[in-house]
Every structure is written in C-alpha cells, then in structure tokens.
Amino acid sequence: MSTSSPVAHGYPHLATVRSAITALHRRLSLDGLQRYATSVLPADVAFADHDDLHLGAQRVARALVQHLRLPDARMIVGFREMRHAASVELAAGPEYFIELNDRFRTHRRDIGAALAHEITHVLLHRLDLAFPGTRDNEILTGTATTYLGAGWLLLDAFREDQLSSQKLGYLTPEEFGYVLAKRAQLFDEDPSPWFTSPQAYPAYTAGAAQARRDGQHPPLSTAGWAGRRRYAKDRRHAREHGGAAGGPGAAYSFESGPEGLRVCFACPTCCQRVRVPVRGRVRARCGLCRTVLECDT
Numbered sequence: 001m002s003t004s005s006p007v008a009h010g011y012p013h014l015a016t017v018r019s020a021i022t023a024l025h026r027r028l029s030l031d032g033l034q035r036y037a038t039s040v041l042p043a044d045v046a047f048a049d050h051d052d053l054h055l056g057a058q059r060v061a062r063a064l065v066q067h068l069r070l071p072d073a074r075m076i077v078g079f080r081e082m083r084h085a086a087s088v089e090l091a092a093g094p095e096y097f098i099e100l101n102d103r104f105r106t107h108r109r110d111i112g113a114a115l116a117h118e119i120t121h122v123l124l125h126r127l128d129l130a131f132p133g134t135r136d137n138e139i140l141t142g143t144a145t146t147y148l149g150a151g152w153l154l155l156d157a158f159r160e161d162q163l164s165s166q167k168l169g170y171l172t173p174e175e176f177g178y179v180l181a182k183r184a185q186l187f188d189e190d191p192s193p194w195f196t197s198p199q200a201y202p203a204y205t206a207g208a209a210q211a212r213r214d215g216q217h218p219p220l221s222t223a224g225w226a227g228r229r230r231y232a233k234d235r236r237h238a239r240e241h242g243g244a245a246g247g248p249g250a251a252y253s254f255e256s257g258p259e260g261l262r263v264c265f266a267c268p269t270c271c272q273r274v275r276v277p278v279r280g281r282v283r284a285r286c287g288l289c290r291t292v293l294e295c296d297t
Contacts, residue, residue: 007158007165008172011210013139017175018271020131020143021182025270025288027129037187039149040067042194045112053079053105060112061098064119067150073122077115079105085168088118090125109196113157113168116150117141123148135170142169146179152191155180156200173199177207185211186269215268217251219276221294228296235263235278235297254278263297 025033044063047056054077061075074095081102089097098118104111120141124130131140145151155176157168167173180191181204195201216222218231231252238254238261252265261278270289276282278297285292 007160007167009174010172011175011178013171013175014178014210016131016136016139017143017171017179018266020140021147021179022271022288023129023131023140024144024147025272027127030289033148033186035069036067036148037189039152039183039189039191039194040064040116045116045153047108047111049108051108053108056108057100057111057115061115061119064112064116064150068119068123068148070119070123070126073119075115075119075122086114086118088121090121093122093126096122110153110157110166110168113153116145116153117169120145120148120150138170142171142176143179145169146171146176147183149183151176152180152194155203156195156197158199158203159197160199173203174206174210177204178210179207180204181208181211182269184208214251214266214271217265219252219263219265219278219282219295219297220268221281221296223296235261263295267291267293 040063045060047060057077058075061077065073065075072094075098076095077098077100079100079102082099084101086098086100098115100111100114104114124141124144131137142151142154145154154169155173157166158173159166184190192201192204195204216224218227223231230250234250235254238256242256252263255262255264255275259277262275263278264273264275266272267274267286267289269291270286272286272288274284274286274293276284276295276297280297282295282297283292284295
C-alpha cells in the first residue's frame with residue numbers, strides 16, 4: 001500500500017499480468033469464468049462512515065465471499081498496525097483470519113478493496129493456483145481479483161494529488177485498467193460508472209487502449225497498415241531463412257516445420273499463444289477461450 005511515495009505508472013508487469021489471465025482461463029475454463037460474468041456491485045460493498053466498523057467489515061467480507069463463490073468460507077476481520085494494507089492467514093479453513101491496516105478505521109471506503117484482494121488469495125489457495133515468488137504471486141492475485149469482478153474496487157482505491165498518493169496491490173493503475181478492459185471485452189461490461197476516484201477513469205481508459213492494441217497486431221485482420229507492412233517483411237525473412245522470430249517488439253514469431261511456415265501470436269482474449277499456418281486468410285479458434293480469430297497470415 002503506497003500512501004506517500006510516488007505511484008508507479010505504465011505497464012512494467014504486463015507480461016506477468018497476461019500470464020495470469022491465461023492461467024485463470026486454464027484453471028477455471030470459459031464456462032467456469034462465466035460464473036463471474038457480473039461484477040460485485042457498489043451497493044453490496046458500500047461502507048458509510050456511520051456504519052459499525054467491525055459489523056460493516058464482516059458484511060462486506062460476506063458479500064465478497066459470495067461473489068467469489070466461496071460459500072463455505074468464513075472471514076474474521078480485525079484491524080492492527082502493520083506495514084502492508086492487509087494480510088490473510090491461509091489455512092485449511094473454513095475460517096480465515098484477515099487483518100486490515102489500522103488506517104482503514106478512518107478510510108472505510110477502501111475496506112472493500114483490501115478485502116477483495118485478501119479473499120481472492122483464499123480463492124486461489126483453494127484452486128491451488130499460484131505463481132512462484134511473492135511478486136509474481138501478488139500480481140496473479142491482483143489480476144484475478146480484477147478479472148473475476150471485484151478488482152474495480154482496487155482501481156477505485158487509487159488516489160493521487162500533489163501531497164499524497166494511495167494505491168493498493170502490485171499492479172499499476174494502468175495495469176488494473178488493462179485487466180478491467182480485458183474483462184469488459186469478455187463479458188461486455190462497463191465498470192466506469194462505479195468509479196469514485198478522479199484518477200481511476202483516466203487509468204482505466206489508458207489500460208483499455210492498451211487492451212485494444214492486443215487485438216490490432218498482425219496476423220489479425222484488424223492490424224493497421226504499418227503493422228501489416230512490417231509483418232510482410234518479417235514473413236519474407238522467415239521464409240528465406242527457414243523460420244525466424246518477428247522484428248523487434250513484434251507480437252508474433254514464425255516457426256518452420258514439416259507442414260510449412262506457421263505464425264505464433266497471443267490470443268487477444270486469453271493471451272494464450274496461438275499457432276496458425278501461413279497461407280493467406282485463415283479463421284482460427286483459440287483452443288482455450290474459444291475466441292474466433294480472423295487472420296491474414
């Protein structure tokens with residue numbers, strides 16, 4: 001939890017975020033993800049200043065448990081002085097102990113965001129889904145919280161002015177916006193009306209622009225003229241040299257095999273690598289998320 005130092009911006013963790021989205025699709029499947037097609041609603045996690053601190057925290061925790069489909073998990077929420085925003089004791093359950101930073105006693109509007117992240121830790125623990133290393137595992141948790149419909153709270157907890165700043169989680173604001181946009185594309189959902197932080201919407205629109213670019217690179221038919229021209233040059237080089245990587249920063253690579261040249265690129269929905277033959281216009285279906293991809297290879 002950043003409260004005074006400058007908040008990092010941009011997309012330094014984007015590769016790990018994309019790996020996390022792929023991991024969620026693999027672990028839950030598209031049908032399983034459909035259970036999270038509706039985000040947690042603001043009314044379900046609202047926390048007024050006049051609400052009882054502990055009863056209100058328990059109420060919000062129950063709402064998030066229900067949203068994340070943990071019906072037999074009981075969250076016991078407490079507050080204490082600590083360095084981080086929150087922590088959760090990951091045991092066999094069914095009771096889980098969550099401790100929130102004492103700061104949330106007076107910043108109650110962000111209790112839902114902190115609880116969403118910690119309860120997602122519980123969900124991932126039960127799914128036996130984890131990344132190696134604290135950093136990557138926290139990025140996985142922030143991505144999962146957002147992709148499963150509770151992470152708009154984390155982006156809404158981002159606030160920044162000339163004197164102070166606050167951000168919860170390892171993802172940058174723009175990366176939260178990116179994952180929210182990926183979710184919005186999958187479920188046709190617009191989270192922007194729920195933002196109360198003045199800085200949340202610009203971060204979301206920046207992330208959404210990055211997410212749109214995922215669907216506008218070759219060999220996808222929606223690629224622009226400049227990308228198509230660069231792709232043609234890389235394809236010619238691959239044919240002449242028996243398969244080669246794409247150009248610098250390219251979102252694709254070429255592979256040469258017994259059946260001829262193939263191009264490999266990331267599915268714009270689930271970020272899994274897709275391979276299709278290089279033979280002109282091709283319609284492919286992602287084997288993981290079942291997205292139909294119109295390609296001009």
